[in-house]
Amino acid sequence: MPSKLNLDKLDLQIIQIMMQDAGISYADLGKQLFVSGGTIHVRIKKLQELGIVKGTRLNVDLKMLGYDITAFVGIYLEKSSLYDQVAEDLKQIPEIVRLNYTTGNYSMFLEVVAKDINQLKFVLHDQLQKIKGIERTETLISLEESFNRNVPVAG
Secondary structure, three states: OHHHHOOOHHHHHHHHHHHHOOOOOHHHHHHHHOOOHHHHHHHHHHHHHOOOOOOOOOOOOHHHHOOOEEEEEEEEEOOHHHHHHHHHHHHOOOOEEEEEEOOOOOOEEEEEEEOOHHHHHHHHHHHHHHOOOEEEEEEEEOOOOOOOOOOOOOO
16 A cells, blocks of 8 residues: 555654654654654645545543443445435434444444433434434444554554
C-alpha cells in the first residue's frame, strides 16, 4: 500500500505517533523524528490531501459523561441492494457511531452508544425498526470494553 501512495518511513512514523497523540505539536513531533516542524506540517497536509488523515478526534471517556450502554446490532436487510439507502437513513441516528457492511449472517453491523437502556430501546424500536429495507435486527449489549486501539502502521 505505501508504495502506491508514495508514502515513506517518515509519513508512517508521523501517522503512528499522531494516532497515539493527535494533540502533539508539529514542533514536538519534528523534534521526536529529527525534522523541522515545517516538514511535519507539509507531510500532514499531504496526508490530508491523499485522504489518509481525515482529521483529528478527541478521545473521550463516554461513561464519565453518562453514556453507560454500548450495543452492537446486526441488521438483516430485505435485499442487499437496499444497503446504500439504509446506510443513509442510519447515518441520521446520532447514537449510531459506527456502521459496517459485512459478510456472514448480517448485511450490516453497527455500534450504538446510549445513556441508558431507555435510550437504546428508543433507537432500536422507534428508529431502526422504522427504516424501510431492514427485515430484522439482532442486538448484543457490551458488558465491558477491554481495549480499543489503532493498528500499528510504522514498521
